[in-house]
Amino acid sequence: MTLEIYDRTKDSGKLVLPGTRLAVTEEFIGGSGTYSEKNYVYSAVTGKVIIDLGRHEISVLSKPQSASVPKIGDxxxxxxxxxxxxxxxxxxxxxxxxxxxxxxxxxxxxxxxxxxxxxxxxxxxxxxxxxxxxxxxxxxxxxxxxxxxxxxxxVLAPCSQCGSKLEKIGRDKLKCTDCSYIQRRKTTIDYGSGELGFKL
Ligand SMILES: [Zn+2]
Structure with missing residues (x-):
């Protein structure tokens, strides 16, 4: 079993994938970017291994996200x-x-x-x-x-007459909060909620 003990000096700074076994919990506390399961600390993210010998803590620092290449379904x-x-x-x-x-x-x-x-x-x-x-x-x-x-x-539309905010008053129907002008748009179900992001 001694072979499974983690060689800390060798792997400091190494890039790891999620699920990589990093250390035994007897020796190290799992810091950010890790999780512990059955006596072992694993990486939860893709990133660089950071070892704090003073605190006996091992963490994984997520590498900066590179620009995404657009693909179908995004x-x-x-x-x-x-x-x-x-x-x-x-x-x-x-x-x-x-x-x-x-x-x-x-x-x-x-x-x-x-x-x-x-x-x-x-x-x-x-x-x-x-x-x-x-x-x-x-x-x-x-x-x-x-x-x-x-x-x-x-998800958000300005009034084409006055530029004020349009409020959803029906399916694909919007009304200006200022000039009351009514217009059509193909709206999302959460139009106007301020939720611009997308929950995947
Ligand atoms: Zn308006």
Whole structure:
């Protein structure tokens, strides 16, 4: 069993994956980024092993998250920068709740804006709206997106007449809190809740 005792000096600074056995609990207290199970301390995250010999503590420091490469099924958050008859263009600032810089451009074809028939794209989205969309094709630049689904759509929209906040008054129906102008958008189920992120 002595072979299983962790060699602390050798592995300090080593990059480990979640689930990597780090130490025996007799010798070390598990710090941040770890968990203990049956006499052993394991890594809970991907990161660098940090050993504090004075405190007999072993932790794992998460490495900084690298910029994510967009892929099919990812959820993005972005602002609408252009609306034409058939197409909406979105500047993507978050992918799976993580900021992306520089931003990606996404286009959403009218057929992907809503399940319902739309005359033009601006029946579903307008300039300066904030949308939550799903990536349906990431092979091309711009990315291809969709707003179909109850969690997807406009999460926040300014009144196109006066710029004030629009309040949801019915399914896909919004009313300006200031000038009372009523407009249509393909909204998310949580429109206006202030919840911009997406719970995966
Ligand atoms: Zn208004």
């Amino acid at each position: 959820i993005i958050l972005g602002g609408v920068v252009n609306v034409s008859r058939q197409m909406t263009t979105v500047s993507v600032s978050y992918i799976n709740n993580r900021p992306v810089r520089p931003s990606y451009t996404m286009v959403i074809h009218i057929s992907q804006l809503s399940k319902e028939y739309l005359e033009t794209a601006d029946d579903a989205v307008c300039l300066a709206d904030i949308v939550r969309a799903k990536i349906i094709d990431a092979k091309t630049i711009p990315l291809q997106g969709s707003l179909i689904g109850s969690q997807l759509g406009v």
